[in-house]
Amino acid sequence: MFAGLIASVVFAAAQVSLSSPQTIEVLVVLSEPALASLPHAATADQRAELRRRIVRQQDDIMKRLTALGAVESARVQGLRNAIVVKLPPAAIDSAKKIKGVISVHTISHRNRIDD
Numbered sequence: 159m160f161a162g163l164i165a166s167v168v169f170a171a172a173q174v175s176l177s178s179p180q181t182i183e184v185l186v187v188l189s190e191p192a193l194a195s196l197p198h199a200a201t202a203d204q205r206a207e208l209r210r211r212i213v214r215q216q217d218d219i220m221k222r223l224t225a226l227g228a229v230e231s232a233r234v235q236g237l238r239n240a241i242v243v244k245l246p247p248a249a250i251d252s253a254k255k256i257k258g259v260i261s262v263h264t265i266s267h268r269n270r271i272d273d
Contacts, residue, residue, distance in 0.1 A: 181244040183231060183265040186223065188239045189258045190215045212239050215258055222256050 190212050196205060212235050220230055220241060226249040232242040242265065245253060254262050 179247065181227075181229070182247055182250075183242060183244050184250065184253070185234075185263045185265055186219070186241045186243060186253060187260040187263070188212075188215055188219060188241070189260055190239045192237055192239045193235055194237050209235065215239070216241055219256055219258055223253060226252050228253070 191208070193205065193208060193212070196208060216233055216235075216239070220228075220243075223230075223241070223243055223245065226245065228243040228245040228249070230241060230243050234240040234242070250262055253259060
């Protein structure tokens with residue numbers, strides 16, 4: 159009887175670990191404004207300066223995310239300042255607490271040109 163119960167518990171635990179994702183893809187939105195926030199009449203120097211600030215913030219936050227187990231998938235700078243990463247689900251709350259992170263959104267699907 160105990161052998162059957164133990165086997166059932168082991169089988170149930172194996173199913174839970176197989177169905178739980180090791181990482182999930184998330185969009186991490188950052189506090190620096192996106193390039194699109196600049197007025198149309200902005201100078202090339204103003205655009206370059208904002209791009210430098212965005213890249214610096216993305217680099218700094220990506221270092222912190224990497225320490226949480228994240229792997230970078232993409233960066234967005236035009237319409238939104240964000241980083242797309244694959245992250246362990248348990249690290250999402252910690253990612254939300256990083257200075258400069260506005261929000262973290264799970265990506266349920268996205269268009270890929272290589273699919």
